[in-house]
Amino acid sequence: EAGVAQSPRYKIIEKRQSVAFWCNPISGHATLYWYQQILGQGPKLLIQFQNNGVVDDSQLPKDRFSAERLKGVDSTLKIQPAKLEDSAVYLCASSLVADEQYFGPGTRLTVT
Amino acid sequence: KQEVTQIPAALSVPEGENLVLNCSFTDSAIYNLQWFRQDPGKGLTSLLLIQSSQREQTSGRLNASLDKSSGRSTLYIAASQPGDSATYLCASHGSGNTGKLIFGQGTTLQVKP
Numbered sequence: 001e002a003g004v005a006q007s008p009r010y011k012i013i014e015k016r017q018s019v020a021f022w023c024n025p026i027s028g029h030a031t032l033y034w035y036q037q038i039l040g041q042g043p044k045l046l047i048q049f050q051n052n053g054v055v056d057d058s059q060l061p062k063d064r065f066s067a068e069r070l071k072g073v074d075s076t077l078k079i080q081p082a083k084l085e086d087s088a089v090y091l092c093a094s095s096l097v098a099d100e101q102y103f104g105p106g107t108r109l110t111v112t
Numbered sequence: 113k114q115e116v117t118q119i120p121a122a123l124s125v126p127e128g129e130n131l132v133l134n135c136s137f138t139d140s141a142i143y144n145l146q147w148f149r150q151d152p153g154k155g156l157t158s159l160l161l162i163q164s165s166q167r168e169q170t171s172g173r174l175n176a177s178l179d180k181s182s183g184r185s186t187l188y189i190a191a192s193q194p195g196d197s198a199t200y201l202c203a204s205h206g207s208g209n210t211g212k213l214i215f216g217q218g219t220t221l222q223v224k225p
Contacts, residue, residue, distance in 0.1 A: 004155075031211055042116070042201055042215030043156070056212055091155060095211060100146065103156040 002026065004104035006092050012110045018080035021107045025073070025094030031055075032069055033101065034077050035091040043091055049075065050097075079109075087111045114139040116204050118216035125192055126224050133187040133219050135202035140180045144205040146213065147176050147187050149198045156201065160187070192223045 005024040013019050025032050030051050035043035046065065048056040051072040060067070064083070069075040079086055089108050093101040115138045125131050135145070144163050148156040160169045160176040162185070168177040175188040185202055199220045203213040 033211070033213075035213075040217070042203070042217050043213070044215070045212050048211060056210065093156075097211070099144075099211075100158060100161050101211070101213060102158065103148075105155040108153070 004092055004094055004102055006090075006104040006107055008107055009105060010108050010110075012112065013082055015084055015111050016081040018078065019082055019109065020076050020078045021090050021092075021109075023075045023077070023092030023104060025075075025092070026102055029094035029096055029102075030072070031095045031097060032075050033093040033095075034067055034075070035093065037089040037091055037106070039088070046077070082109075082111045084111050114142070114204055114214045116202060116214050116216040118200075118202060118219050120219060121217060122220045122222075124222045124224065127192060127194060129192050129223075130188070130190050131192055131221075133189070133200050133202075133221070135185040135187070135216055137183050137185070137204050137214075139204075140183055142180065142204045145176075145178050145185050146203045146205065147174075147185075148201045148203065150201060150218070151198050159200075189221075192221075194223050194225050197221055197223050 007022050032049045034046045037043040046060045047067045049069040067077045089106040091106045092104045095101045117136045146161045147159045162169050162178040173190040178185045199218045201218045203215045
């Protein structure tokens, strides 16, 4: 069974630029999550999708971050414009419903 | 609001030692508690998931316990090996089983040969 796929693995951008991350969950998993992990901290949930719908986006900085999940499968997370404090690892996870989550390798973003 | 804390932030032990990693949480009405391992530059690997009705789970040399009344979980690693060196994270599934995970800061373990 293929795991959660994410791309790119690494990205370096300058502040005020935009960036997008892609996630492909495990086949059949209805729930998809995006987490932000700042160095030295545990991951923090940014947004949770159930199929196409948003379940929780309470910690998503909506003035600069956006996310979508087309057709209930792949998802993209976008940052526009990026700030220095957005430097982090962005992790995507999926689960069948709301149970055990499986994580992808993450995308390491550096904003200079 | 659920808060999860892991102490210590870092731990160094000699190979072969048995060790315990600690995790505490403020809201005892958790649904599940999950332990993860994270290697440098990598994603999270699930180690053990303890459902709220359970008190412990075991997998190989790992044993995780859950005490909801005291707001604590422990991860016991037996006969530690250098390959166990990684960051260990615990995460609480919030009440109502929304799926949202609330993570601790992690404990970085180094096992010296």
